[in-house]
Amino acid sequence: MSNDNVQEKITIADVAEALGISKTTVSRAISGKGRIGEETRKRVLDFIEENNYRPSPTAKGLAESKTYNICWAIPRDSNVTALPFFQRCMIGISDVAVSKDYDILVSMIYEDSNAQLKRIVNNRKVDGVVLGRTLVKDENVRFLKESRIPFVVIGSTSEKNVIQIDNDHIKACRELTSILIMKGTKRFALIGGSLEHVVNKTRLRGFEEGLKDQGIELDNENVFMNCEKESDVERAVEQALRNNVDCILCMDDLICYEAIGKLHKENVAIPDKIKIASFYNSQMLENVQPSITSLQYDPRELGAVAAKTLFDYIEGNDVEEKVLLSYEVLLKNSTQ
Amino acid sequence: MSNDNVQEKITIADVAEALGISKTTVSRAISGKGRIGEETRKRVLDFIEENNYRPSPTAKGLAESKTYNICWAIPRDSNVTALPFFQRCMIGISDVAVSKDYDILVSMIYEDSNAQLKRIVNNRKVDGVVLGRTLVKDENVRFLKESRIPFVVIGSTSEKNVIQIDNDHIKACRELTSILIMKGTKRFALIGGSLEHVVNKTRLRGFEEGLKDQGIELDNENVFMNCEKESDVERAVEQALRNNVDCILCMDDLICYEAIGKLHKENVAIPDKIKIASFYNSQMLENVQPSITSLQYDPRELGAVAAKTLFDYIEGNDVEEKVLLSYEVLLKNSTQ
DNA sequence: TTGAAAGCGCTAACAA
DNA sequence: TTGTTAGCGCTTTCAA
Secondary structure: OOOOOOOOOOOOOHHHHHHOHHHHHHHHHHHHOOOOOOHHHHHEEEEEEEEHOOOOHHHHHHHHOOEEEEEEEEOOOOOOHHHHHHHHHHHHHHHHHHHOOOEEEEHHHHHHOOOOHHHHHHHOOEEEEOOOOOOOOHHOOOOOOHHHHOOEEHHHHHHOOOOOEEEEEEHHHOOOOOHHHHOOOOOOEEEEEOOOOOOHHHHHHHHHHHHHHHHOOOOHEEEEEOOOOOHHHHHHHHHHHOOEEEEEEEEEEHHHHHHHHHHHHOOOOOOOOOOOEOOHHHHHHHHOOOEEEEOOOOHHHHHHHHHHHHHHHHHOOOOOOEEEEOEEEOHHHHHH | OOOOOOOOOOHHHHHHHOOOOOOOHHHHHHHHHOOOOHHHHHHHHHHHHHHOOOOOOHHHHHHOOOOEEEEEEOOOOOOOOOOHHHHHHHHHHHHHHHHOOOOOEEEEEEEOOOHHHHHHOOOOOOEEEEEEEEEEHHHHHHHHHOOOOOOEEEEOOOOOOHHHHHHHHHHHHHHHHHHHOOOOOOOOOOOOOOEHHHHHHHHHHHHHHHHHOOOOOOOOOHOOOOOOOHHHHHHHHHHHHHOOOOOEEOHEEEEEEHHHHHHHHHHOOOOOOOEEOOOOHHHOOOOOOOEEEEEEEEEHHHHHHHHHHHHHHHOOOOOOOOOEOOOOOOOOOOOO
C-alpha cells in the first residue's frame, strides 16, 4: 500500500473570493474580533459551515505566535498504580483544553533525562506545560522555570514562584489520623514509598500533625518509608506485627494492597486483629475485603484545575500560586 | 502570580543577517537539502549552536504543510488493565517519533463519540494517526478512512485498505491450545471479554483452530464470552467447575486474575485440580502463585512498528497492509 | 463596516 | 555555491 493522498484544502482566501469580500472580513467573522456587519458575518459563517472550511491552526499559530498545544509531561516508567492517576488527570486536562481549542502533546520523561521535554519546550511546540508530578529535587521544574515557558505542576514543590495544584494531603492525612485516634487507635505503623516524591513527604507530615493534635508521640520504630518493592512492604508489615501496632496506615493504594495481601497470608484478621487504612484510594482497593478506610481524591479535577490555571496564566490573568483541592474521608470496615 | 513573559526569539533572518548571508543558505545548512559550501555550513551550524537558535516548527510546518505531530488515539475510559498496554505502545511510538522530530498528540475517544479525534484530524493538527485498538464495528476506522489522513491501527479490522499492526493472536492462541492438548488437556473452558473487540474474536478463532488441529470438538457449553465484570467471570468459573473441565483458558490478564481469585476462594488447587492459562500476560499476573502459563507480547514493539509504518506511509513509501508481530509461549506451573 | 498590505518564520523554485 | 523572491494561511495594523 502506498500513500497517494491529495487533500484539497480550502483556505481563507477561497472563502473570501467566493463571497467577494476580503480575507480580513472573513477572519473577523470567524474570530469575532473587530466590528463586522451582522449580515456579512452570517454570510461568512453559513458559507464556512456548508463548505466545512477549517482555519489552519498552523497558520493561525504562526500569525499569533501560538501553537494551540499544551504539553502533558509524565514519567515514562510510571508504575501500574500511577497510570490510572495520570490517565484521569489527563482527562481533566483534555476537557479543559478542548474547550479552549487546544490539544495535548505528551512528553514522557525518563528517570534520568528530560531531553524530550527540553525538545518540546525549546522548539516551542507548546504554549505551556503541565507537569504531572514533582520530586523533591526536581530537574524538570528547574528547567521549566529557566526556560520561562508558562507551566503548572500537579503536586507541590519547594521551588519558589511555581504554580502548584495539589490535593490537600496534609490536612487530609492529619484528619484521617486524628479520626482513627479518636476511634481508639493508639499505636500506628506507617508504610510509605520513596521520600524523593514530594507527596510522600507531605503525607508523612500530615500524619505527624495528626498525632500531635491528639497528643500522641511519633514512634519512629513504626515508620517505614522508602518501601518501593513488595518485599519491602511485607517486611514492614512483619515488623509492625511484631511491634503489636493497632493499625497500619499505608501511604498509597499499591502499598495498602500489598500490605493486605501480606496480612491475609499471615492469617491476620482485619480489622479484628489489626486495622488498616490508606492515604490514597483507587480502583485497586475497591474490591478488597473488607472494605478499606481511605482518603479519596479526584485526579480528574486536579487535571482540570491545573489546565484551567495554566490557561489563565497564559492569558495573563492573575492566578494563585498554590491551589489545594479537597478530599473525602471514607470510613470503612477495615478500621471498625 | 501573573505572566509577564517576554521571550525574545531569534529567527532564521537574525542568523542570516548576523552571518551576512541569506536565509536560504541558513535554511540549507540546517536541513542539509541542496548544495552548500562546507565552510559556510560550518559557520552557520556553529553560530546556531552558540546562540542556540531553534527553527520554529510552526513556521516550518506552514511552509511544508506539515505539523510534525502525529495523533495517538485511545479510548478515554480504558480500564485499568488496558492502560499499561497503551502506555507501552506509546513508549514505542514516542521513541520512533522523536527520531523523526515528531511529537505525539493524544486524542481520547469516548465510547460514543469521536468528536475530539474529528477535531484534530479536520483541523489538520497532525500528519497521521495511530489508532490504539479496533472494534468490530469501528466508527473511528471508518472516519479516518474517509478523512483520507494517513493512519495505522494497532489491532485488526475487517475494513479494507487499512494498515494494521497486530500481534499474531491466531497463531499464538492456536499454538498454546495445541500444546496444552498435547500435554494432556481434554476439556477446556474458555473465558473471554466483549466480542465487540476484534482481538477477542481473533483469540476465539485461534482457540478453535488449535482444537481442530488436535482433532478436538469445540464445546460451546464451555465457551463463556462477553464476560465484562468480575461477577461474569466468577459465574463462568463456577460453570466450568461444574462441567469438570481440565483447564480454564482466559482471554486476557484481568479475566485470568479474576478467575484465579475465584479458584482460590473455592479452594480449587491449581494445577492439581484444574489448570489455567492466559492468552495475554502482563505485570498483573507476574506475582500470582502458581506462575501462570500464558502468551507474551511486546506492546512497545507494537507501537514502534506502528509508528514506523505510519511514517513510511506518510513519506510515500510502500508499506505492508498487515504486519503480524511475534509472541512467546510461557509454559509455567499453572498447567504442569 | 470593510479592505490593502505587511508580517509571522520558514521552504523552495528559479536565477545568478 | 549562493541569493532573490514568492509563497504557506492566517492576523492585524492602518486607511478608507
